[in-house]
Amino acid sequence: xxxxxxDYEIIGNDMQIVEVELDPQETVIAEAxxxxxxxxxxxxxxxxxxxxxxxxxxLGTLLNVGKRVLTGESIFMTHFTNNSAGKKRVAFAAPYPGxxxxxxxxxxxxxxxxQKDAFLCAAFGTSLDIAFHKRLGAGFFGxxxxxxxRLRGDGKAFVHVGGTVIKxxxxxxxxxxxxxCIAAFTPGIDYDIERAGGLKSMIFGxxxxxxxxxxxxxxxxxxxxxxxxxxxxxxxxATIPGSKGxxxxxxxxxxxxxx
Numbered sequence: 001x002x003x004x005x006x007d008y009e010i011i012g013n014d015m016q017i018v019e020v021e022l023d024p025q026e027t028v029i030a031e032a033x034x035x036x037x038x039x040x041x042x043x044x045x046x047x048x049x050x051x052x053x054x055x056x057x058x059l060g061t062l063l064n065v066g067k068r069v070l071t072g073e074s075i076f077m078t079h080f081t082n083n084s085a086g087k088k089r090v091a092f093a094a095p096y097p098g099x100x101x102x103x104x105x106x107x108x109x110x111x112x113x114x115q116k117d118a119f120l121c122a123a124f125g126t127s128l129d130i131a132f133h134k135r136l137g138a139g140f141f142g143x144x145x146x147x148x149x150r151l152r153g154d155g156k157a158f159v160h161v162g163g164t165v166i167k168x169x170x171x172x173x174x175x176x177x178x179x180x181c182i183a184a185f186t187p188g189i190d191y192d193i194e195r196a197g198g199l200k201s202m203i204f205g206x207x208x209x210x211x212x213x214x215x216x217x218x219x220x221x222x223x224x225x226x227x228x229x230x231x232x233x234x235x236x237x238a239t240i241p242g243s244k245g246x247x248x249x250x251x252x253x254x255x256x257x258x259x
Contacts (some may be wrong), residue, residue, distance in 0.1 A: 003125030004153025041084030123155030163225025
């Protein structure tokens with residue numbers, strides 16, 4: 001299915017939004033709850049699935065819904081369509097601090113594999129599916145479990161990563177990355193895990209027990225601050241006994257001991 005051609009603008013720095021411009025009768029699909037604002041003339045409809053296979057039938061729709069459940073996403077997606085006679089805009093917000101990446105799927109071989117919660121929105125016609133790790137080790141210790149998201153299409157897709165995004169082009173090369181810092185990669189990249197050095201380095205090195213290994217030719221998108229790491233630091237700071245100073249989370253929220 002040929003994707004709709006959409007124009008866009010990414011606004012902001014740490015908490016970004018992407019503003020998508022739709023021509024008459026153009027549609028963009030998004031995760032439920034991602035919309036920030038939209039102009040008059042745009043209507044939205046919540047559906048099961050991405051709409052890339054309109055003739056898939058009830059069984060096909062239920063299968064796609066089951067796949068979305070496996071990735072931890074909502075079973076519904078929202079379709080935003082411009083029903084007016086002129087150009088209209090709709091905006092989608094990032095769920096936590098980081099960067100929104102605009103992916104031209106046609107330039108990436110019409111396929112991208114990304115972490116399961118990275119997808120934000122895309123031009124109508126983009127297909128969302130799941131990708132399983134081929135190796136048990138990568139599934140258990142690779143940072144994202146067995147299931148990743150696979151995006152297919154020839155239009156624009158927008159994914160969100162935590163912190164700063166780093167784009168690396170590999171040409172039959174190997175790159176070792178902290179598990180969890182991989183945001184997305186193209187199908188030409190082989191993904192596996194390996195031990196993080198010797199026993200002493202694994203225990204005391206502070207880099208975890210395993211590293212992710214990326215080999216091959218293609219594009220890799222890395223993130224400097226995965227949401228899981230951000231959440232761990234916030235929870236750790238909030239649960240330190242006696243945390244009540246100005247620099248603590250509880251103190252900063254005015255919840256510390258006032259005595």
